[in-house]
Amino acid sequence: METTRSQRWRERRALWARDLTVIDPKSYTVEIIDHHLARAFIERHHYLPSYPAAQLAVGLYGAGASLEGVAVFAVPTTGAVITRHTGFADPDRGCVxxxxILTDAVPQNGESFFVARAFRHxxxxxxxxxxVxxxxxxxxxxxxxxxxxxxAAHRAVTRPRTVLRAGNTTIAGRTxxxxxLGExxxxxxxxxxxxLGLPKPGFGETPAAxxxxxxxxRHLLRHQQPGLYAYCFELTREARRNGRALPRLPYPKALPLAHPTFQFDLPDKAEGRAAGEE
Structure with a gap:
């Protein structure tokens, strides 16, 4: 289904922005928040309920000081994510x-308003x-x-990959x-x-076993995931200079024809998906 309305999440279910009007910036504030608060919000609402290796968490507050959105900037799984898509040799000069996530209570254009101000923080x-x-x-x-x-610069479309899923939940490779490895x-x-409803380890059973x-x-099943769209936000003049030598692909216009149908009523997880990592 194609729509001009913004897809949102609440209680790990896909919903749509309730209000067809655009966001009123005067009605919302954007602030740095504690990681425990961001973690609890994501675990409750996001379809990726795990919390990444965060460097900074930013919250969107609406009327009545209610938290209606969270953005988490994190360390990538590998420095190559940064060097490949930013052009910086030092991966510490970038993050992911x-x-x-915004709830369905936030009007249209809430994402761009929120992300722009989160970048300032x-x-x-x-x-x-x-x-980023x-x-x-x-x-x-x-x-x-x-x-x-x-x-943002559209850098690449990653290769499709096989993942493990429990029901509608994709399990992160890092998890x-x-x-x-018992890490x-x-x-x-x-x-x-x-x-997620999977059986507990047996007495004396190692994590790997x-x-x-x-x-x-077959509690965990293999599933073919489509490639991800990789984007880079160049926040400084030097970052924009570096980006000139890197690919800048046309923006995608619609979902791939092979896009599968998902039910979003169940909890699910996939680290690095949708505002996540490769």
């Missing part, structure tokens, strides 16, 4: 917009960051229209690797999968 708090990379996932109905509206945070990653059992018993 790993989560961006990012530059003030993290002046060493000069570019973000990805849009057509698999959940996103092609990056808000990024296009903000004149899976934590469990397989720090693997207990929380296990709890995340269990919260448990993950293998979930696949063997």
């Amino acid at each position: 917009l790993a989560r961006l 990012l530059r003030r708090e993290k002046p060493g960051i000069e570019a 990379v973000s990805y849009s996932d057509p698999g959940v109905g996103h092609i990056g229209r808000v990024y296009c509206a903000l004149s 899976l690797s934590k469990i397989r 720090r945070g693997h207990s929380g990653a296990i709890d995340q999968l269990v919260s 448990w993950l293998w059992r979930l696949q063997r018993d």
Whole structure:
């Protein structure tokens, strides 16, 4: 379905902006927020409920001081994400917009209003960051229209990849690797999968063996994900100079014809999808 209305999320369900009018900037404020507050909001509303390796979280407040949106700037899974799409040799000069979510209570154009002001906070708090990379996932109905509206450079379309899903929930590769390798945070990653209705590890069962059992018993199924649209926001003059030598593709106009139909009524997760990482 094609629509000019803004897709939003509430309680991990895809909805649409209720108001057909545009946002009144005087009715909203944009502020830096604590990570625990951002994490709780994302876990409640976002279709990607895990919290990334955040550097800065910014909130959108509406009438009555209610939190209606969150943007999270984070460390990428690999420095190559930054060097590839910004042209900076030093990956510390960039970050990823790993989560961006507004509820359906925010009027039209809320995303561009919010992101533009979130960038101001990012530059003030993290002046060493000069570019921001973000990805849009057509698999959940996103092609990056808000990024296009903000004149982000469309750098690439990533290769399709095979992921593991539990029902309608795509499990992040980073979540899976934590469990397989028993890395720090693997207990929380296990709890995340269990919260989706998957069976708990057995007594004495190692995390890696448990993950293998979930696949063997088809609690986790392989799924082919379409490629992501990669965008770069060049926030400084030097970032724009660097970007001249990099690809700048035409903006996508519509979802791919092979775009699958999803039901968004169930909790789901996919780190790096839709305002996330590659």
